[in-house]
Amino acid sequence: MANYAIEVNDVGMKFNLSQEKLDSLKEYMIKMLKGELKYNEFWALKNVNFKIEKGDRVGILGLNGAGKSTLLKVIAGVFKPTEGQVIRHGRLVPLLELGAGFDSQYTGAENIYLYSAVLGYSKEFVDKKFDDIVKFAELEKFIDVPIKNYSSGMKTRLGFAIATQVEPDILILDEVLSVGDAKFRKKSEAKIMSMFKSNVTVLFVSHSLDQVKRLCNKAILLDHGELIASGDIDEVAAIYEEKTS
Amino acid sequence: MLEKQIDTFKKYRFLLRELVKKGIKLKYRRSYLGILWTLLEPLLTTCVLTLVFGTFFGKDDKTFPVYILTGRLLYSFFSSGTKFAMKSIRQHAGMIKKVYVPKYIYPLSSVLYNFVIFAISLIVLLGATIVFKVYPNVWCITAIIPLVLLFLLTLGVGMILSTMSVFFRDLEYLWDVALMLIMYTCAIFYKVDTMAKTGHAWIFKLNPLYAIIKCFRDAVYGNSMFADPFWVIMPTVVSVLSVIVGVALFKKHQDNFILHI
Structure with missing residues (x-):
């Protein structure tokens, strides 16, 4: 489907949160022999499904720990999802922790x-x-x-x-618009705006709903790793506001 | 599939070059003599080794320093190449966590930059052969064989270690001990004949690094390394095998690296 920039199919991301960090072989062997190797499974993302059309500017909303950053990292290719797959069309530039x-x-x-x-x-x-x-x-x-x-x-x-x-064809932004002092912030925002004009697809994470509303035309909402809403920014923002209030 | 692999490799060739350059540049940054140390260091250690061991083992051999230097140069590439490859994943944790890059680039670049430093230090060997009148003949060309094998062995072992050390950091200390054992069984500063007399010659047959050093010495001294084909076949098999195991192991576990660094 050439019309999509990003396809996220049934993506799940599991982390093993071991009780204590086992760094040494000896500890590992002892624990394994005693059968004490226990992991707390934690699904940071579960059954996440959505497609982003070319040229869309999508805001990712959700409370802390909803899985926003994990989702961005999966899309950027840093994490390989435990389940499902992500298909990217075009050159992707992540502006994550510069x-x-x-x-x-x-x-x-x-x-x-x-x-x-x-x-x-x-x-x-x-x-x-x-x-x-x-x-x-x-x-x-x-x-x-x-x-x-x-x-x-x-x-x-x-x-x-x-x-x-x-x-880039796809731009991933994680709160980077707050870079540097006021003067540079203005300049960087102008630079990003000029990129918007060239029909780039944007994924944007921010806690500032105003900023998301200003920059994006679509949005998705994550809650505890699951996708609970997607669509036009105003609709999703309304659900988000309802949940946070 | 393979075509795609080659495409990504082409795309990241520039990164590989940059990482190799970084390794070399930073190694000697802020030292007054800089890159000259690649030559001075093996020269000085060889002087020390010759002083200490030459009197014991090399009395009748005027070219003993050349013998030591060949062993030491090859061993120290193996040692530093595997060590830096082992640590490369953790060293680049910051990058791995933020940007997608094919991860084999990191151990590969570590081995490569150490190989470049090693190649430069071979100049010292060239000088030593002239000073101690070890003159080259046509067999010298075969020196390329042990050098290729050495590179493969270091890369293969480096890949295995880099994968394992992500999960068990203890390996970094264990490997230091293992390297010591490898060093003493490489016949760097003694002649094998003295060991053979005590009936322990079989130890050398188990050490692929010794076999590589032996082949290289044969080439430098202008002898045929194929006189006993075992010394060429054994390291070839081990080196190729180590690369296969290393790549397979790395490939299988690379997606989990990020959860452990």
């Missing part, structure tokens, strides 16, 4: 190449975009300084600048 791929001993310039490689860009592409990235992150003066001397704002700015260099 700068997680940075190496603190590396300089800003070196990290631009490293992080770009992590995101799957080509070298030629980075060569071409290098100046734009530095300029957008406003780090011209500090680009040859090791990242460990950066402030957290500088790091997220750099991460944001790198991650938004491509024109």
Whole structure:
């Protein structure tokens, strides 16, 4: 189905929450021999089914622990679902916890190449975009300084600048619109808005219902790992408000 | 399926190159001599080993330093390659948790960057052969065989260790002990003949790393490593097997890594 950007079919994600963390072989053997290896099974997602059409901007709503972040990670391919499957059509760019791929001993310039490689860009592409990235992150003066001397704002700015260099087909946003100071926030929001215009499919997680309403046209609502509503933003937002009040 | 694998590999070739570059760059960052240490370090340790052991075992052999150097260079690549591959998954936990990247890239890049450092350090060996008048002949070309086997063995063992150490961190300490055992049975700083006299020569037949070192020495000294084919066949079988087991094990468990790091 070429019209869909993301298809989530019967996805379930199970975690084993062991009582205590077993890190050593000896402990594991002893516990296993005693038959004391017990796991608390926990389904972070269960039977989640939905499809997202190309160009839709979908907000993911739910209380803390509803499974929003797990769902995003499953869609981004970081988690492999225990059950079901996720089909993605097109280039996906996750803006999740920016700068997680940075190496603190590396300089800003070196990290631009490293992080770009992590995101799957080509070298030629980075060569071409290098100046734009530095300029957008406003780090011209500090680009040859090791990242460990950066402030957290500088790091997220750099991460944001790198991650938004491509024109993605699918964009995953996890509260990243609160990056940096007010000035940079405005700039990053403008950048994301300009991406919206090019018919990108967006998945957006935020606790601010206003922000979701402003940015999205559709929404899904998760509760304890299950999908309880999906459809137009206003309908789903109404159900969400009912549940939270 | 295979085509898809090759496509993803092509896509992440740039990442592989970046990770290899990072490993080399960061290893010597902030040291004054930098990359020169890849040459100095084996040179100095060989001097020490020659001083300590040369008087015991190598009295009649003018080329004993070359003998030590070949063993030491190959062993230290195996040791650091497997160690860094083992830790590579945990080291890159931050990336693995956030972005999808084929995970075999991490142990592979660890082995590769150590191999590059090892390849550079072979220059020292070249120098030593000239100084101690071990002149090359046509058999030197066969040195490529043990080098390929060494790479495969290190990669295979590295993949096995990297998978297992995600679930049991103790392995990092156990492996240090195992490496010590491997080192002492590699005949790095003594001649095998002295051991053979005591009737313990069979130990060497169990050690694929020793077999690889032996083949490499044969090539460097200009002898045929095929005189007794056992010393070529055994490490070939073990190396290929280790890669097969390593890849299969890694593939089977890689989706669970994220739940344990």
